[in-house]
Amino acid sequence: MNESAPIYAHCVSRSFSSTRVLTNVSLTIEAGSVYGLVGLNGAGKTTLIRILCGLLKPDTGIATINGLNTWNHAASMYQTLGMMLDHDGFFGNLTFAQNMQFYAAAKHISTHDLHMYLDEFWSECDIVTSPQKVSTFSRGQKVQCAVCRAFLGWPQVAIFDEPTVALDIEAYTQFTKLVRSSQKRGSAILLSSHQLETIETLCDRIGVLRGGQLSELSQPGSLKDIWNLTLEGLNVIPILLQWGSLLTPPENNCYTIKLNNPETTSADLVKALVSCGIKVYEVHPRETSLRSRISKALPNA
Secondary structure (H helix, E strand, O other), rough: OOOOOOEEEEEEEEEEOOOOEEEEEEEEEEEOEEEEEEEEOOOOOOHHHHHHHOOOOOOOOEEEEEEEEEHHHOHHHHHHHEEOOOOOOOOOOEEHHHHHHHHHHHHHOHHHHHHHHHHOOOOOOOOOOOOHHHHOOOOOHHHHHHHHHOOOOOOEEEEEEOOOOOOOOHHHHHHHHHHHHHOOOOOOEEEEEEOOOHHHOOOEEEEEEOOOOOEEEEOHHHHEEEEEEEEEEOOHHHHHHOOEEEEEEEOOEEEEEOOOOOOHHHHHHHHHHHOOOOOEEEEEEEOHHHHHHHHOOOOOO
16 A cells, blocks of 8 residues: 555544444545545444544554645645545634635635635635625535635645535536546545535546445446356357356356457447357447445445
8 A cells, every 4th residue: 555645545444432433444546536434324434534634543453644634634634635524614604705715714725716716616605705605505505615724725645524415416516526626636535425426427437335344345347347148159268268258057058258448349249249140149348337335335325
């Protein structure tokens, strides 16, 4: 594991009274990567996030942001960290603009750069020009406020706990746009959500917390090369082996094969089978949806 990675945790454990919530959790998220964190309620997702943000101290192990121990609460760490937790963290008696001025100053971001960010990404959002105090905002508007602040200054690390709750369609689209922009700028992003569509759309790595332990799912791209074929004819296996490797013995004329370069070879394989007189009844990639993969790793998900 890369100890200098923007987000790093090694053998982190945490208990509350006699209840063990996390057990030897290790995690590395590199620059330019979006990591999705999933798990049932009470699995420890928020506990892990709070440890990574320096809000909880691990019983054992270490968590770092950009190489800095999160429990040391270095000001320089927070200047490179954007986060959105279960509380929006805004001053309710101030307007959105006043709040953003405060947080920009805390991160040493100039008023000019703040306005550039708001003009480019938030100019069509009502909260920016609203004269109302944040305490009067709807839940969805408060979530938008928190998302806006999290990406302020394009931090090297961004951590989100359920960021899409209460967002309408336009606000959700805005959030995905910001995640992509931040990723292109090299940010390491941790995204915890029960919204599997969000995880599947945005994340290139996915971890499942279960029983206090973290396990990583196979990446979606690594599963797209597994195909099921229903065929009938002689000498099927030698032809298939020219294009990939069989994963299981054939059953009822159904073959499961791991293709080499499936994007370019799947169509050529079918042509080769047909040219050899083999009847091709069905060809399709194995189901790779996130929900199906989580169901295997996390019963009742």
